[in-house]
Amino acid sequence: MQRSLTASLFCALTALTPLPSLAQTAEPAQPAAPAVACGGDLTAFLDGVKAEAVAQGIPAAAADEALAGARIDKKVLSMDRGQGVFRQTFLEFSKRVVSQARLDIGRRKMKDHAATFAKAEADYGVPAPVITAFWALETDFGAVQGDFNTRNALVSLAHDCRRPELFRPQLISLIKMVADGDLDPETNTGAWAGEIGMVQMLPKDIIAYGTDGDGDGHVNLKKSDDDVILTAARFIQSLGFRKGEPWIQEVTLPDNVPFEKSGLGGNLKAQDWFALGVTPRDGNTNFGQLDAALVLPQGRFGPAFLTYPNFAIYLEWNKSFIYTTSAAYFATRLAGAPPYVKGNPEPGLDTDSMKALQTKLQALGHDVGKIDGILGGGTRIAIQKEQQRLGMPADGWATPALLNAL
Template sequence: MSQTNRMRTALGVAALALSLGLCPAGARAAECGRNGEGFESWLDGFRREAAAAGVSKPAIDSALGDVFYDRSVISHDRGQKVFRQTFEQFSARMANSFRVSKGRSLLQKHAALFKRIEQKYGVPGPVLVAIWGLETDFGSYLGNFPTIRALATLAYDCRRADKFRAELLDALRIVERGDLDPAQMRGAWAGEIGQTQFMPSSYLKFAVDFDGDGKRDLVHNTADVLASTANFLHGYGWKPGAGWDEGEPNFPALLEWNKAKVYSKTIALLADKIKGAGD
């Protein structure tokens, strides 16, 4: 399988976790649609909602100016099948020799950075490298979907309107605070951003400016990417020095990263291989 195809699979896997639960009855937005008709009217209403939530007009205009209903996003949302695989099938493809070899190389290359991150957040390098590798092959393929367009499409769609309406509003807040401009926000079909594929809500909550350049850049900045990923796991109860395999103290934090157990177990397995467990 080519590297690009591997990453398309990985990004689709990451996006799938977002659709494992539907919004509860009665929690959907008042307006939604099941096709593109009415999208422009809905988008006008969302502009007003964003303004009322405190997002500036320049940020709204720059983020939503060329947004349209994207049928390919809906097609991806409806066509997910990858987690029907067993853990053995899935992990054999994803925790492969390329990711182990590349992961070990990057662990050595960024050893000083990983040491600083572990000192601050308690999360060891092999876990961060495993997530980095599974999500985007270490930043080599972030996805081609314009994030704002994808989120707007899913926010309008009736299936999980409230969830993605909130994510879309948070994406505008990322633009507002100057971390990324809309053109830089491209990723998987479900709206994940950056080298470890943060949803906008997690980006706002956990992204850190680890190199001190004034921006939390999870697209281009390796230090910010890895430290923010560690901050996410730390925020969900990561216990320094404890194990991360299924049944060990830190596996629940991996489940917060991705609630599909087959994926979280694969993170743990790849981290073990990169660390050299059992070698």
């Protein structure tokens, strides 16, 4: 899960292939000098971590237990420096992750744990499909949780001077989990960036939002479905989820939509879109007073959605537009929505052509971020502006026609 540091092991490409998390993909600028201690002799570094933990009220014995035998895992550091990039289109990605098998398992989970899901919605306002979709995409309901020793992963990343200010607090939190009897430092495994359990949370967030759903006195996100459900609901609530409101809604479009108003930066009400002829496929116009953005993952000829304020929690979880839209769509399917209408999107650009387009956009004064061949948020905004300037439908989709026009 994502908030400030929190990273996720997004096991969404296939049942066994994790996607890079936000803490992996959104690489911060390197500080001139680390704000916290890092590097140097490992023993001295661990002594400093212990002293900090004790200063925060954690027993010295727990720190000794947590850090005994800690080592640098070079594979963790290699993973941190060799993160992949996300280049699939919405249709490609969503087709692979929103599988019939995941839908079937998700619906069975919602039925088998109906009482816990009801408590999650009553206490935290988060409905079962939203929780279940994240549960599915994070680890395939616990099937793929990662096999890195969590203690060693966090020691490696905290000792490394690339991002110690992010990972040292997580290492301190892990020591607290050891002190509370909620983690065995020798045997606990998870993702390479230190995430634990079926919804891949970091120690600091487990301490803050972990909820005992099965009544055993502990929070076990690796094995307890009930703990997972309530903890995820509590965390999602903390991100600002609004009870009783939608998150995303598939729509059909008339030919004369003002596409320049589309995109996540739009500021219309849903009722304004309805008045323009944008029509919900489910026929539900009860939320017309809510702010709504028209999102077109593959342009005006592909699937179309209205996103509501609750969609923001998906962007808190992960900044990838394709991932978040797919996760939100998955939740609607679990809630009973039909498969989206694929449409017939215009062909997009390959990586080299996308880089060429980004280079042209940058030369025109647009901020597209890194020239990486990825159709990210900054590139979409720049595309819309140029499409509008050129008299083209401003749907934010990168096409050969736009590249040629520029």
